[in-house]
Amino acid sequence: MLAPDPAKPVLDIDSVSIRFGGVQALAEVSLKIGEGEIVGILGPNGAGKTTLFNCVSGFYAPNSGRVRLFGEDVTEMKPEDRAQRGLGRTFQLVGLVRSFTVLENLVVAQHASVRSSGLAAIVGAPGARREERLLRERADDVLDFMGLTAFRDRRIGGLPYGTLKMVEVAAVLATDPSILMLDEPLAGASGEEGNIFCDRVEQMRTELGLSVILIEHHVPLVLRSSDYVYVLNFGALLAEGTPEQVRDNSEVAEAYMGEGASTLA
Amino acid sequence: METWIEVVVFGLQRGAIFGLVGLGLALVYKATRILNFAQGELGTVPAFAALMVMTGFETVGDEVADRGLLLPATVVAVLVGALLGVLLYVVVIRPLGKVSPVTSLVATAGVALLLTTIEINVFEARARRFPRPVNGGFDLPGTDVIVDWHTVVILAALAGVALALAAFFRSAPGVALLATAEDPFAAELQGVPVERMRALAWGAAGALGALAGVLGAGVFESLTPGLVTSTFMIPAFTGVVLGGITSMVGAVVGGFALGIVSQAAIQIVTTYELDVPGPPQLAVLVVLLAVLLMRPQGLLGRSA
Amino acid sequence: MSARLPRLAVLGLLLLLVLAIPQVVPGVYINVVARAAVYGIVALSMNVLVGYAGQASLGHAAFLGVGAFASGYALTEMGMPFGAALAVAALVGMAAALVLGGVALRVTGLYLALVTIAFGLFAQETLFNIRSLTGGGAGQPAARPSLFQGDVAYTYLCVGVLFLVILFDWRLTATRPGRAIQALRDDERVAASWGIDVTAHKLLAFVISGGIAGIGGGLFASIEQIVSKEDFGLSLSITFLLMTVVGGAGNRWGVVQGGILFAVLPTLLDRTHANFHVFPFTELTATWEPAIGAVLLLLTLTMFPGGIAQQQGALLSWLGGGPFTRDPDAHAPQGGGMGARP
Structure with a gap:
């Protein structure tokens, strides 16, 4: 296992700003994630967390600032090319193919890793068939890792919300990312499920060698699982530091709880 | 020079019908966010109703339409149009529920097909003579260009309808109608009868369509099943997109623009003896692509 | 699996039934069967766009026409063998669809639907009126291949091609390109976040759909052995859309049945009326x-x-x-553009 190394960032967000009409959605936000690090992003609704994800994954083009992936400037790059470089993400509203089964979603998510040509696959060339079988096996492995094997052949349309969020994480894991950006993975989950997920994120780091960025409303959970925490408010970085430092930051507490609060319990 | 004046004059005649059809499209879109492919048949069916009034309710005979009955026939047509619009909303659009804009377009295309088929089976697939309210024309001062009185009638009708709509959207029910489109839930909470307002919009679009049908049949002085759909719908669609899909002024301006552009395309092909078939259809496709690729919100629409 | 034998028996019986149809149908209606096979092919072409890729197409008659005229031209003016003419029809269909696909990269939803309508009208009024390519009002002759001259033989050829297209469609959805196209339908951003090239696969869907429609057009041309522009109007485009939606967008067996249904419906109505007088209307034909x-x-x-x-x-x-059993989780196939998504 790799020790977390913030000095060698796998993802470097360098003073990114973006405006929508008259609204400054992000103002010079800078953020670094080291290899094998778990970073949490906190902030009230509308603070710009998801906007930041969209800038990083390439759905929004920032007005200024750069995004670097493994040292390479990807600011102008298409989302799919960033994904192929190992950037995986989930969506606030579940990002899955609804008419497919769970397994099929995990298979299509591995799209970029397939080597044989589409034509070879359609005519059923032996190499392509072998590869198809491997895709299924890998999908099964990921489902096993996420504890979702029971849902393997269920269709997305019939699954509860909390399960969908987990299936979505599994689909992104199937893309074999190096960096995983999770957007509120625990929306609709119970406290118990939250704890299980925390352990699983830790496993992703130790067993899969992933670097993880986590947006989540459940503050104690973020503080528990993250190595480093950034706090956004009104599109700007309000605070950053270790979970302890952030917990004791009175500005952060105020942004969250309103006046009078001094610590985040 | 005079040929080009002719192009403008004739273009305005066609464009005014495009504008009338377009106003119906824009009205329904504004109120229910549906692009109504059946708007053309909301014109043809009432036009046939008018024809029946003028021929003593003869469907397949060769009875000549009595031009003296055109005014009461038009009133009947407008009523039929309004009724058909409301019926369409209640029987098709409301049961459809919340679907994608393309799905509702497909559904209304089905309605257009249904109505055209009924027309063919009731009135036979042939042309029937259809009168204009005013025959003849006058010389445009200083030129040899003849302007049909019918063009003046259509322009006057369009102006009247446009003014009525403008007044309506400033009145309390008009504002309520817009509110139901922007946010049906909030409108409901504020006591706006959303369902009734929508049915009203479809009824108004039907009445508008009827006017377009009667005057449009007058343009050709004949009426065939599916007439408005096959001759005016696609340019009207394009005109509405050109004008900015929710803009009433845009629908009229876009209609005129399409009328003149189609007419100019025909004139260019004739003048320069180009071997290009179907110039108006080509022109419409070119305009549509140009607008959508360069200014998708249209000339007068707000950007999404 | 224990149900394997009965299942294969039923499938075999169905296949025999289909193969027997051209033999038992009276000679005057044999071309209707050929047309049904072609409509089945067109339905599969529509399905790639509407069902799998979630794009609207209200101008699909244009692709059929492009294929039909291309095949007719290749056969009559260039003296190509039938197979080569069919390949030309497919290629020309692909090229036309690629152009429309290029537009679809920038224009989506309702607006794309409008573009497809305008494209269909343009094809009918402008493209198919170019005398040197399409024979103008007289139409373009399109001979049948020497091995399939007879009506029954030609019908078997059409049915055979339909089966090949079904096979292709099955392989497409079972493998990477088809899966990627379907992923785009639901959400382009999700697909992109999985590393799927959105532009390439959208174009691919158009090209595949255009190619299949082109082949359908080539076969269509030689049913009556003459192609004329009146065959490819807006109402045919709408019929194609109807059979796709009624069949069940996204499901290959559903849309093929939809295609067949709409191909035989006019004849069916005529015959039923003539033989039984069962309808309340006196002239329901x-x-x-x-x-x-x-x-x-x-x-x-x-x-x-x-x-x-x-x-x-x-x-x-x-x-x-x-x-x-019906899949309990399976909601109505969300045929993208046709789906319930607002």
Whole structure:
């Protein structure tokens, strides 16, 4: 296992700003994630967390600032090319193919890793068939890792919300990312499920060698699982530091709880 | 020079019908966010109703339409149009529920097909003579260009309808109608009868369509099943997109623009003896692509 | 699996039934069977765009026409053999679809639907009127291949090609390109976040659809052995859309049945009327066919969004090797552009 190394960032967000009409959605936000690090992003609704994800994954083009992936400037790059470089993400509203089964979603998510040509696959060339079988096996492995094997052949349309969020994480894991950006993975989950997920994120780091960025409303959970925490408010970085430092930051507490609060319990 | 004046004059005649059809499209879109492919048949069916009034309710005979009955026939047509619009909303659009804009377009295309088929089976697939309210024309001062009185009638009708709509959207029910489109839930909470307002919009679009049908049949002085759909719908669609899909002024301006552009395309092909078939259809496709690729919100629409 | 034998027996019986049809149908109606096979092919072409990729197409008659005229031109003016002419038809269909696909990269949803309508009208009024390519009003002759001169033989050829296209469609959805196209339909951003090249696969969907429609057009041309522009109007485009939606967008067996249904409906109405006089209308004949199609469409959209395929859910599931139950989680196939998404 790799020790977390913030000095060698796998993802470097360098003073990114973006405006929508008259609204400054992000103002010079800078953020670094080291290899094998778990970073949490906190902030009230509308603070710009998801906007930041969209800038990083390439759905929004920032007005200024750069995004670097493994040292390479990807600011102008298409989302799919960033994904192929190992950037995986989930969506606030579940990002899955609804008419497919769970397994099929995990298979299509591995799209970029397939080597044989589409034509070879359609005519059923032996190499392509072998590869198809491997895709299924890998999908099964990921489902096993996420504890979702029971849902393997269920269709997305019939699954509860909390399960969908987990299936979505599994689909992104199937893309074999190096960096995983999770957007509120625990929306609709119970406290118990939250704890299980925390352990699983830790496993992703130790067993899969992933670097993880986590947006989540459940503050104690973020503080528990993250190595480093950034706090956004009104599109700007309000605070950053270790979970302890952030917990004791009175500005952060105020942004969250309103006046009078001094610590985040 | 005079040929080009002719192009403008004739273009305005066609464009005014495009504008009338377009106003119906824009009205329904504004109120229910549906692009109504059946708007053309909301014109043809009432036009046939008018024809029946003028021929003593003869469907397949060769009875000549009595031009003296055109005014009461038009009133009947407008009523039929309004009724058909409301019926369409209640029987098709409301049961459809919340679907994608393309799905509702497909559904209304089905309605257009249904109505055209009924027309063919009731009135036979042939042309029937259809009168204009005013025959003849006058010389445009200083030129040899003849302007049909019918063009003046259509322009006057369009102006009247446009003014009525403008007044309506400033009145309390008009504002309520817009509110139901922007946010049906909030409108409901504020006591706006959303369902009734929508049915009203479809009824108004039907009445508008009827006017377009009667005057449009007058343009050709004949009426065939599916007439408005096959001759005016696609340019009207394009005109509405050109004008900015929710803009009433845009629908009229876009209609005129399409009328003149189609007419100019025909004139260019004739003048320069180009071997290009179907110039108006080509022109419409070119305009549509140009607008959508360069200014998708249209000339007068707000950007999404 | 214990159900394997009965399943294979039923499938074999169905296949025999299909193969027997051209033999038992009276000679005057044999071309209707050929047309049904071609409509099945067109339905699969529509399905790639509407069902899998979630794009609207209200101008699909244009692709059929492009293929038909290309094949006719290759056969008559260039003296090509039938197979080569069919390949030309496919290529020309692909090229036309690629152009429309290029537009679809920038223009989506309702606006794309409008573009496809305008494209269909342009094809009918401008493209198919270019005398040197399409023979103008006289039409373009399109001979049949020497091995399939007879009506019955030619019908078998059409049915054979339909089976090949079904096979292709099955392989497409079972493998990477087809899966990627379907992923785009639901959400382009999600697909992109999985590393799927959105632009390439959208264009691919158009090209595949255009190619299949082109082949359908080539076969269509040689049914009557003459192609004329009147065959490819807006109402045919709408019929193509109806059969796709009524069949069940997204389901290959559903849309093929939809295609067949709409191909035989006019003749069926005529014959039923002539033989039984069962209808309350005195003149309910083929001229009412579009109205029946439209009513089927409206019923499908308002009450049975999955179309024919959904009604046969259990049967199709069993024939495909699953249990004889409708998939409880399977909502109506969300044919993208046709889907319930606002």
